[in-house]
Amino acid sequence: MAFLTISNKRFHGLIAERAQTLLALASHLCRCESTRKVLTRPFLGEFLSQSMQIEELLDAYDARNNCQWCVFRSLTAAIKLFSDVSYELLHIQHALPAYRLLPIEHDFVEATEETLDFTGKVLATAARQMLAGAEQLNLPSPSQDQRVYSEQLPPGRLPHDCAARRTETVAETVTLLATAFLNLAADSKRIRAAGKAKPEEYAAYVSNSVTEENLRSLELRFHNLQSLYDTFVSGTEAEDLDTDLPVLRGHISIVFHLVRLGTGFAHYYERHVNKQFCDLAATREPLVEADALLSKLMNYCIAHIGLYIACAERLCQNMLKRYAEVGEIEAPVPPYRGFHVRPSTLISTLVLHYGSDVRMELDKEAYNAASPLDLFRANEKINAAKRRWLAAEIASLELLQNSPLTTKTDKIVPNIILTLANKGKLILYEQPLQMPEGPPQEEGTLLQRVNDKVGQLLALGKIDINIDLTVKFIGDKRVLADIKLLAESGYGEDQFGNNIPLPEELVYLRS
Numbered sequence: 001m002a003f004l005t006i007s008n009k010r011f012h013g014l015i016a017e018r019a020q021t022l023l024a025l026a027s028h029l030c031r032c033e034s035t036r037k038v039l040t041r042p043f044l045g046e047f048l049s050q051s052m053q054i055e056e057l058l059d060a061y062d063a064r065n066n067c068q069w070c071v072f073r074s075l076t077a078a079i080k081l082f083s084d085v086s087y088e089l090l091h092i093q094h095a096l097p098a099y100r101l102l103p104i105e106h107d108f109v110e111a112t113e114e115t116l117d118f119t120g121k122v123l124a125t126a127a128r129q130m131l132a133g134a135e136q137l138n139l140p141s142p143s144q145d146q147r148v149y150s151e152q153l154p155p156g157r158l159p160h161d162c163a164a165r166r167t168e169t170v171a172e173t174v175t176l177l178a179t180a181f182l183n184l185a186a187d188s189k190r191i192r193a194a195g196k197a198k199p200e201e202y203a204a205y206v207s208n209s210v211t212e213e214n215l216r217s218l219e220l221r222f223h224n225l226q227s228l229y230d231t232f233v234s235g236t237e238a239e240d241l242d243t244d245l246p247v248l249r250g251h252i253s254i255v256f257h258l259v260r261l262g263t264g265f266a267h268y269y270e271r272h273v274n275k276q277f278c279d280l281a282a283t284r285e286p287l288v289e290a291d292a293l294l295s296k297l298m299n300y301c302i303a304h305i306g307l308y309i310a311c312a313e314r315l316c317q318n319m320l321k322r323y324a325e326v327g328e329i330e331a332p333v334p335p336y337r338g339f340h341v342r343p344s345t346l347i348s349t350l351v352l353h354y355g356s357d358v359r360m361e362l363d364k365e366a367y368n369a370a371s372p373l374d375l376f377r378a379n380e381k382i383n384a385a386k387r388r389w390l391a392a393e394i395a396s397l398e399l400l401q402n403s404p405l406t407t408k409t410d411k412i413v414p415n416i417i418l419t420l421a422n423k424g425k426l427i428l429y430e431q432p433l434q435m436p437e438g439p440p441q442e443e444g445t446l447l448q449r450v451n452d453k454v455g456q457l458l459a460l461g462k463i464d465i466n467i468d469l470t471v472k473f474i475g476d477k478r479v480l481a482d483i484k485l486l487a488e489s490g491y492g493e494d495q496f497g498n499n500i501p502l503p504e505e506l507v508y509l510r511s
Contacts, residue, residue, distance in 0.1 A: 008068065011061060015069075016139050018057060022050040022076070023134055023142035026127035028149075035120040041094075043149035044087040047123075051080035072137065075130045078272065078287055079123065085264040086119045092257050098157075099250030102311040108304060115261075115300045122288050129285070165236045171323040173238040175478065177248060178316035180225055182353060185309045185316075186508030188218055194298065195306035202294040210302060212266040219263050222256035244319050251312035255305055262301035269293050317355025324356060324476040331487035333469040336497040337461055338382040343491035344375040349509055350482050351475075358475030358483070369473060369483075382469060386458060389467050391451045393425060400450065409449045410435045416450060417463060427495060430462045466495070482506060 025047050032038040055076045063069035092112055101108070135141075185192075190209040197205050229249050239245050273290045334343040351358045351370040358369040363381050368374040394400060399419055403412055414433055420426035436456045443449075457463045473483050485505060486492070492509075494500055502509055 006061060011069075012137070012139075015054075015057070015072075015137075019054050019134070019139065020142055022047075022054050022079075023131065023139065024145040025050060026079070026130050027142050028145045029124055029127045030131060035124045036117060038149065039086055039090070039116065039120050039123075040149050040151040041087060041090050042151055044083050044090065046149070048080060048083035048087060051076050051083060055080055068137070072130070072133050074272070075126050075133060078126045078268070079130065081264055081268055082119050082123045082126065085261050086116060086123060088257055088261050088264075089116045089119065092254070094153075095253070099254055100247045101250055101254060101308065102247070102315065104304075104307040104311060106304065106307065111300055111304070115296055118292070118296055125285070125287050129287070162235065164240060170238045170241045171325075173233055173236070174242055174245065174319050174323050177225075177229060177233060177245065178319045179354075179478065180228065181248065181252065181312060181316050183508050184221055184225060185313050186353060187221070188305070188309060191215070191218060191302065192306035192309060195303040197298060199291075199295070202291075202298050206266065206269060206294060206297070210262070210266060210297070212263060212270050215259055215263040215266050219256065219259040222252060222259055226252050226256050242319070244315060248312060248315060248319070251308050251315070254308050255312075258301050258305045258308070262297055262305070265293060265297040265301060269297065314355070320354055320476065320478070321356060325478075326475060327477040327480055328472055328474040329480045329484050330470045330472055331484060333382055333471060334491040334493065335464075335466060335495045336493050337464060338379045339375045340379070341372070342493060342499070344372040346486060346492055346509055347375060347483065348372045350486060350506070351479060353508055354476065354479045356476040356479045358473060358479050361472040361474065369475070378471065383458065385469060386465050386467060387451070387455050390420075390426075390454055390458070390465060391447075393420060394450055394454065395447060400447065403446060407446060409446075409453050412446075413450055413453045413457075416454070417457070421463075425465065427464045427466065428462075429464065429496070433457075433462060436460065464495075 025043070028043075029035065029038055029047075055073065058064070058069065058073040058076060063073040089112055093109075093116070096109065096112075191214060194205040194210045226249070229245075229252060233239060233245055233249070268288075269290065273286075273288070273293060333339070339347075347360075348370050360367040360369045360375065360378065362378050365378075365381065367378055394416060397416060397419060399415060400412070413435065417426065417428065417433060421428045435453070444452075454463070458465075473480055482505070485503060486509075489503055489506070490500060492499060492502055
């Protein structure tokens with residue numbers, strides 16, 4: 001489709017008029033002896049606002065696709081992004097005392113200062129290149145900016161003298177926030193894992209899990225969680241009654257801001273580093289080296305995201321324990337081979353996710369539901385019950401009753417198995433059925449020999465039976481509700497052991 005073109009003279013006049021303030025701010029930054037001193041929120045707020053307006057104007061005329069203006073547009077975008085992330089870093093610095101963050105192994109204050117120095121240097125380089133580019137474009141020299149951008153802040157905070165809003169029970173409030181955080185923490189596992197990556201692995205992680213898309217999605221969800229707190233908890237009586245709530249809010253906020261910073265760094269790495277769209281742009285000095293940018297993304301943003309989420313996970317689990325309402329449920333034994341690896345691991349992961357104490361009981365024996373190995377032990381009783389049931393069923397069969405005592409076991413067992421399978425009392429996993437290897441055992445009665453052989457087939461997983469065996473889970477009702485949902489979903493398996501999707505409510509169990 002044809003479109004109108006604007007003459008360079010007319011567009012030049014438009015930018016010359018509109019970019020004066022942006023160029024004046026760039027000049028102000030370049031004149032300062034210390035870049036760090038000029039990076040205040042008033043200055044960065046104005047730098048961000050002006051670069052955003054000019055970028056939007058340049059984009060409205062497709063400047064990114066014009067060789068004369070594409071470099072100027074690229075520099076404007078860089079100033080916008082690094083003004084934004086620098087402002088975010090200053091916000092973190094000013095807000096840290098109010099966040100009540102739990103201690104971590106890193107010096108976060110020092111790391112924040114170093115990252116701010118890094119973004120400040122990128123801004124200063126971009127400002128110098130913008131002024132040089134403006135001169136090449138014959139844009140008028142900016143007038144000297146006489147405004148003062150220092151930020152002198154008196155110490156202290158305003159008194160909290162607004163009446164606290166009434167809320168539902170503190171237990172319900174804590175449960176809502178702590179559970180929401182734990183679920184979000186579980187969803188961020190892949191990004192958190194990147195926090196322990198080695199420098200040579202950074203590029204692989206950034207192209208896989210630590211992408212702009214993934215970070216932006218996580219940013220939105222943490223922002224929503226922060227909004228949930230501010231809507232339903234902030235300024236309520238619950239904050240006074242449980243002092244861990246403001247601590248949780250601080251961790252939600254710091255993670256949100258770190259993810260937002262990471263999104264900005266990942267965006268610049270993916271969209272701008274080592275990507276030149278014009279031959280003229282190739283002659284420009286890069287604003288930032290790829291390795292330096294990756295280092296800040298991974299060592300500052302991603303590493304501290306993982307550390308603060310881990311702190312808050314423990315905090316949430318302890319909060320939930322304090323308000324645990326103990327109950328009990330009955331649940332069926334997993335249909336395929338009882339509590340083998342997958343169902344036991346899912347139950348354990350579910351219990352550990354909440355950090356609660358839950359026990360499983362079967363035939364008056366207790367098992368720790370947080371330990372897959374402990375749950376495995378229940379299979380001894382389950383298999384014993386199945387063998388007793390099978391023995392009773394086999395004993396009632398006319399096929400066995402009418403067989404001579406001298407009948408070979410390997411001859412009669414397949415027929416018995418098929419008979420029970422045809423009656424729907426037994427599941428056959430191997431067809432044709434192969435008898436266990438080894439010398440035939442023909443001692444004892446025919447019934448004893450048949451039961452021993454069928455027991456071997458059951459232990460080897462070649463056959464199974466469906467009997468109404470149930471176990472009891474005792475613990476926090478919130479955890480029990482998820483265990484019940486897991487059991488209703490077959491513990492993630494069908495009766496043949498094939499994996500089936502878990503319900504959306506149990507998304508945190510997905511690997």
